Amino acid sequence: MSRLRLSGVFAALLSTTAFAAAPAPFDKPGVKIALVSYISAGDFFQAYQSGAEAQAKKLGIDLRVFPGKQDATEEREQIEQAVNLGVKAIVIDHGLPESLKDVAQKALDAGVKVIAFDVNLDNAKIPQVEQSDHLLAKLALEQAIKDNGESFKVGYVYVAGFAPLDRRDEVWTEFKKKYPGIQEIARFGAVNATTAASVADQAKAVLRAHPEITVIFAPYDEFARGAKLALGELGLADKVKVYSADVSTADIREITEAGSPWVATVATNPAVVGAVSVRAAALAAAGADPGHDIVVEPVLLTQKALKESGVTTVEELSAKLPAFGKSSAATAAWIPE
Ligand code: SR1
Numbered sequence: 001m002s003r004l005r006l007s008g009v010f011a012a013l014l015s016t017t018a019f020a021a022a023p024a025p026f027d028k029p030g031v032k033i034a035l036v037s038y039i040s041a042g043d044f045f046q047a048y049q050s051g052a053e054a055q056a057k058k059l060g061i062d063l064r065v066f067p068g069k070q071d072a073t074e075e076r077e078q079i080e081q082a083v084n085l086g087v088k089a090i091v092i093d094h095g096l097p098e099s100l101k102d103v104a105q106k107a108l109d110a111g112v113k114v115i116a117f118d119v120n121l122d123n124a125k126i127p128q129v130e131q132s133d134h135l136l137a138k139l140a141l142e143q144a145i146k147d148n149g150e151s152f153k154v155g156y157v158y159v160a161g162f163a164p165l166d167r168r169d170e171v172w173t174e175f176k177k178k179y180p181g182i183q184e185i186a187r188f189g190a191v192n193a194t195t196a197a198s199v200a201d202q203a204k205a206v207l208r209a210h211p212e213i214t215v216i217f218a219p220y221d222e223f224a225r226g227a228k229l230a231l232g233e234l235g236l237a238d239k240v241k242v243y244s245a246d247v248s249t250a251d252i253r254e255i256t257e258a259g260s261p262w263v264a265t266v267a268t269n270p271a272v273v274g275a276v277s278v279r280a281a282a283l284a285a286a287g288a289d290p291g292h293d294i295v296v297e298p299v300l301l302t303q304k305a306l307k308e309s310g311v312t313t314v315e316e317l318s319a320k321l322p323a324f325g326k327s328s329a330a331t332a333a334w335i336p337e
Contacts, residue, residue, distance in 0.1 A: 022334040023286045029060030034082035037068035038095035043248030044270045051274030058336040072099040079103045089113040089281035113284035117277050120163045129294045131268045133167035136298045139266040140243045151181030155216045157223040159189040168219040185210045199226025221246035237261040249313045264302045279330040296327045
């Protein structure tokens with residue numbers, strides 16, 4: 001037997017042993033699970049999907065990915081298609097709750113487990129994965145106060161209807177009450193296939209009309225990229241500071257480049273969140289309880305700390321900050337991480 005063939009047999013034996021240790025249906029490879037997304041464009045969602053795929057591969061899961069195009073009708077249809085494919089579980093990633101609640105219930109009625117990431121389906125049977133959005137917004141806003149004091153004028157980027165943005169908005173509302181010197185001068189935002197470009201156009205108009213703005217609170221990295229683009233084009237990068245959510249390798253480059261107005265972000269590793277979502281789906285499909293609120297904690301990343309650490313990629317960040325690179329959410333002895 002050739003050396004190559006021997007190592008192939010050994011690998012097959014090893015993986016059979018790994019599957020044998022898992023509960024049904026994961027004691028055999030090929031269990032179908034679906035990932036149905038509302039948004040697939042942008043660094044966050046691409047990394048989230050990669051993390052979900054990597055975790056699925058380790059469990060021998062046949063992950064069916066239904067990409068999102070910000071289309072509520074299509075997302076509904078994709079959930080129905082996933083049920084018809086015979087998946088054991090569906091991860092519903094973002095979306096508009098009112099257009100999803102009934103199809104999610106239909107999936108449950110058909111015996112399919114459902115996990116929601118960042119969409120509130122208001123259903124006790126559907127575990128929710130989230131990034132502790134309240135803490136995320138609190139850390140970003142506390143950093144803004146540390147840098148700018150308790151009195152400054154803000155351009156706020158927000159689109160209502162997305163669970164993570166709504167939760168971050170609750171904290172923003174509280175902050176404005178607690179610090180009356182912090183004034184929201186303008187509110188704008190868009191979520192579409194080209195979010196950063198749309199936000200950049202809006203931000204330019206806002207900043208031209210309100211030169212008194214010195215802080216932009218943009219709690220989604222696509223919003224922050226748009227704000228940064230606008231500040232660069234208007235020559236205001238040294239007058240206005242941007243505070244955001246999320247991080248990617250491209251974001252780290254934008255945050256740390258010379259003269260960047262993007263001074264802090266608060267983020268999880270989206271690949272870890274994708275992995276946690278698949279683990280939760282696998283636990284549920286195996287008849288275990290992943291818990292109702294599955295939280296991945298974010299970390300504060302300032303421009304200063306990123307520059308001082310010399311970190312240039314998300315992988316380096318994961319290696320340096322274990323709290324960012326790993327999550328103990330939705331784990332079990334039989335689930336390889
Ligand atoms: C349109 S919602 C965008 C947010 O979803 C995820 O929670 C990311 O953190 C991103 O900020």
